[in-house]
Amino acid sequence: MAGHNKWSKVKHIKAKEDAKKGKLFTKAVRDIMTAVRDGGPNPDTNAALRLAIERAKAVSMPSDNIKRAIDKASGNLPGVKYEEITYEGYGPGGVALIVETLTDNKNRTVAAVRHAFNKMGGSLGTSGSVSWMFDKKGVITVERSDKDDEVMEAALENGANDILEFEEVLVIESDPADFNTLLQAVESTGTNILESNVGLVANNEIEVDDATAEKVEKLIEILEENDDVQNVYYNMK
Incomplete structure (x- = not known):
């Protein structure tokens, strides 16, 4: 019975880990697809997509899944119209x-x-x-660190409209047209970018x-x- 209980616990833990990984993969796919629709499928010219791909790889998403997400968002999957x-x-x-x-x-x-x-x-x-009730904005969320002053300076010099300061993160907002330039400037500071996309923000x-x-x-x-x-x-x- 003890062995059975141990196996049940192992299965339960594995199921929770699989569910967690599934949620991480789902979020990664959505971030990639949003970035593609906003800035195109080329990570060399789309900073948001490049970072989304890096985050997907960080949670061990297979390359095939990443490619499929890019193809789906750009309409390149054969025989399927989205x-x-x-x-x-x-x-x-x-x-x-x-x-x-x-x-x-x-x-x-x-x-x-x-x-x-x-x-x-x-x-x-x-x-x-x-x-x-919503405005379309570029939104970049970065982890707070000793680079905060450098990040805020770079953001304000490259199109940021507002910087919201929270205990653990900075949320930087911009007009959609300035988003890519702003993201590249923030990225160049070496800070940890947690999320970055063009989306809707409640006014x-x-x-x-x-x-x-x-x-x-x-x-x-x-x-x-x-x-x-x-x-x-x-x-x-």
């Missing part, structure tokens, strides 16, 4: 959400997205129903109670588990 579709809606507590998808089956994707919203007490809206965040926040987070989790979903943006503080 379509970018964005959905907008409200989650629990009136939190606005925008869901960006890349799919080869529109009916499958919209059904899954609608089901997720309905399940958590939200509702899909029409195009434009919540997008006015006015709303506060909700803890119970509502948990429901919104669950909705986001359900959406992000869908392989067709690329990004989920929301205005919850």
Whole structure:
């Protein structure tokens, strides 16, 4: 029995590790695909893609997976046609959400997205129903270190509109047109870049109670588990 219990524990730990690795791979694939759609499939001219590939390799993602993600985002997979579709809606507590998808089956994707919203007490809206609450920005998140002053100086000299200081990270925002130049400048400081992409940022965040926040987070989790979903943006503080 002791041996059986030990094996059960080993299997449980392995399952948790596999699930964790799966989530890391999923995030890496989405970062790569977002970078390709924003700046093209060539990492030599697309700094965001180059960094996304480096992060994917850091979590031991196979080269074939990386290449497949690039090909999918650039439409180079033979016999498959992908379509970018964005959905907008409200989650629990009136939190606005925008869901960006890349799919080869529109009916499958919209059904899954609608089901997720309905399940958590939200509702899909029409195009434009919540997008006015968001601005498109370049966002770079870096780990705080003794290079903070150098990073902030480089950022401000290369197109940064705002630098948000948190306990563990700096979040640098820019206009989309300045993003690549800014990213290269920040990268040149040698700081640890945790995330970098062009995405949507809420222009006015709303506060909700803890119970509502948990429901919104669950909705986001359900959406992000869908392989067709690329990004989920929301205005919850």
